[in-house]
Amino acid sequence: MADVPVMANFLTNKSMQKAEIELGEYKDVKEDAIQKLREKIAATNDDTKRGLLLRKHSKADDSFLLRFLRTRKFNPEKAYELLQAYNHYYKKYPDVVSPISKDQVRQRMEMAQPGVLPYRDHEGRVVFLFKIKEWKPETYPFWKVVQTYIYLIEHLLKSEETQINGIVIIENFEDYSIWQMAAVGISDYKKMIGMLQGAFPLRFKGVHFLGQPEFFVKVYALIKKCINSKLLNRVHLHGRTLDAFHKEFPADIIPSDFGGTAPPYDGHRAANLILGDANE
Numbered sequence: 001m002a003d004v005p006v007m008a009n010f011l012t013n014k015s016m017q018k019a020e021i022e023l024g025e026y027k028d029v030k031e032d033a034i035q036k037l038r039e040k041i042a043a044t045n046d047d048t049k050r051g052l053l054l055r056k057h058s059k060a061d062d063s064f065l066l067r068f069l070r071t072r073k074f075n076p077e078k079a080y081e082l083l084q085a086y087n088h089y090y091k092k093y094p095d096v097v098s099p100i101s102k103d104q105v106r107q108r109m110e111m112a113q114p115g116v117l118p119y120r121d122h123e124g125r126v127v128f129l130f131k132i133k134e135w136k137p138e139t140y141p142f143w144k145v146v147q148t149y150i151y152l153i154e155h156l157l158k159s160e161e162t163q164i165n166g167i168v169i170i171e172n173f174e175d176y177s178i179w180q181m182a183a184v185g186i187s188d189y190k191k192m193i194g195m196l197q198g199a200f201p202l203r204f205k206g207v208h209f210l211g212q213p214e215f216f217v218k219v220y221a222l223i224k225k226c227i228n229s230k231l232l233n234r235v236h237l238h239g240r241t242l243d244a245f246h247k248e249f250p251a252d253i254i255p256s257d258f259g260g261t262a263p264p265y266d267g268h269r270a271a272n273l274i275l276g277d278a279n280e
Helices: 013-023 027-042 049-059 062-071 076-092 102-110 142-156 160-165 178-182 186-196 214-226 243-248 267-275
Strands: 126-131 167-172 204-210 235-239
Touching: 013 160, 027 049, 027 062, 027 076, 049 076, 062 076, 062 160, 076 186, 102 142, 102 267, 126 142, 142 186, 142 267, 178 214, 186 214, 204 243, 214 235, 235 243
Parallel strands: 126 167, 167 204, 204 235
Antiparallel strands: none
16 A cells, blocks of 8 residues: 555655656756746737736746646647646636635545545555445536546645656446436536546546446447547446456555455545644
């Protein structure tokens, strides 16, 4: 079980080595790329609100710009395009990027809608969890689910460990109902897909569905039309056969209510670790 805190503010030697090997991150490369990205942002000649917002990022901290450069392997041009997509997403979907209270996020984390493991997996990734069984779309519509994911992703990306190692999602779809399916439209799915597919400075490593019923496959056939090939290759429908899932994740690091052998997910512990103690 990886013992690096989810919100660690330091880089382990393993992650620094991974950044060099996978991202080409070296001190001189990093400094040069940050400077070139700043110059490119400052040179934006678009005087629309979108352009003005983009130019504001030229004064952003290095830590903010590094998120985009790491996601695009220190290519300033591609990092700039990602920053544009990030701004466009915020403009296109004001509902899911609107403010949400920490207490609301805490409540949803405790119910694993979504939750986060309070430790990283064997590859240093943040592991998001979602349990569909008790999800009530009439009181917690899907756009609010996406809103909670975005809050947590923005929060967790403050950690350089997360920027380098990325995230993965495990979704327990046992007891998924027709009623829940009908509550989510294609436009709702696009908000989630857009978040994972090139609009955030995020190394997204995959989503794993467990226990999904047969009719979900038909829903997924419609959703696939909105997903690019890279993301499609990272979507795994395991159903009730978890052999491939256990090859991806050692059973002893995954909660028993998500296909593993570790103790059940403790949302209270996870929320306190990531959001701070509610009593403080």
